Amino acid sequence: MTTDNSRNIALQCTDIVKTYNSGETEVKALQGISLDVYENELLMLVGPSGCGKTTFVSVITALLGFDSGRCIVLGHDFSAMSDAEKTAFRGKEIGFVFQAFNLIPALTAAENTALPLTIFGTNKTTAFSRSYKMLKAVDLESKEHVLPGNLSGGQQQKVAIARALVHTPRLVICDEPTSSLDHKSGQMVMELLKKLTKEHGVTMIVVTHDERVYKYADRIAQMEDGRIIKVEKNR
Numbered sequence: 001m002t003t004d005n006s007r008n009i010a011l012q013c014t015d016i017v018k019t020y021n022s023g024e025t026e027v028k029a030l031q032g033i034s035l036d037v038y039e040n041e042l043l044m045l046v047g048p049s050g051c052g053k054t055t056f057v058s059v060i061t062a063l064l065g066f067d068s069g070r071c072i073v074l075g076h077d078f079s080a081m082s083d084a085e086k087t088a089f090r091g092k093e094i095g096f097v098f099q100a101f102n103l104i105p106a107l108t109a110a111e112n113t114a115l116p117l118t119i120f121g122t123n124k125t126t127a128f129s130r131s132y133k134m135l136k137a138v139d140l141e142s143k144e145h146v147l148p149g150n151l152s153g154g155q156q157q158k159v160a161i162a163r164a165l166v167h168t169p170r171l172v173i174c175d176e177p178t179s180s181l182d183h184k185s186g187q188m189v190m191e192l193l194k195k196l197t198k199e200h201g202v203t204m205i206v207v208t209h210d211e212r213v214y215k216y217a218d219r220i221a222q223m224e225d226g227r228i229i230k231v232e233k234n235r
């Protein structure tokens with residue numbers, strides 16, 4: 001595995017095993033994953049459908065428990081945390097971007113972006129000033145009052161990215177962020193994610209199987225059948 005001793009580690013997974021038991025069948029989704037991810041890097045997690053990518057990002061965000069192994073994320077050891085602590089940790093430290101954008105149709109771009117702050121009780125003035133700053137960072141300040149239905153796919157994903165960063169998380173997880181987008185919008189979204197990783201000092205993990213966006217990675221971790229088979233620095 002590629003390691004670099006001069007950098008701080010944001011996330012350290014050791015030998016993570018996760019098996020799904022649904023009735024008769026058993027799916028070994030993660031079969032001993034060990035991975036370090038550094039602060040302020042954009043790591044891509046790639047591999048064929050069903051290899052365990054979403055399971056892995058669910059584990060490292062404490063959304064999903066695991067059978068064995070160790071997971072330390074931003075200094076938090078999941079084995080020592082209650083469910084309430086995990087929820088609080090996610091709300092404070094993690095931002096999510098999904099393939100399907102998951103914006104609320106009845107809320108404007110600014111309201112969608114402010115949501116991670118308003119649901120945790122940040123006052124409106126602060127939340128909306130921060131929301132506006134994030135919309136500006138994704139070049140959408142002019143769309144502040146527009147509803148998602150009146151935005152293009154690429155613009156909707158940019159709003160979702162603004163929302164993912166609005167509460168200044170330290171770790172951002174993007175699961176197939178370009179899969180619903182045309183080529184040009186996909187490139188634009190990845191360029192933005194790369195830029196924000198560096199400007200906002202976050203650790204960005206991007207799950208993708210879109211080879212056309214590999215060039216935006218600092219490192220690429222390749223998964224196959226619940227294992228990481230290769231981690232390489234991008235040329």
Ligand SMILES: Nc1ncnc2c1ncn2[C@@H]1O[C@H](COP(=O)(O)OP(=O)(O)O)[C@@H](O)[C@H]1O
Nearest residue numbers: 020022027029048049050051052053054055056
């Ligand atoms: N909730 C679940 N219950 C049972 N099996 C699941 C569940 N979620 C995922 N799986 C299985 O685990 C494996 C890994 O899935 P997933 O992590 O979604 O892969 P990927 O994101 O790489 O497509 C697949 O075989 C999938 O069918």
Ligand SMILES: [Mg+2]
Nearest residue numbers: 053054055175
């Ligand atoms: Mg998936």
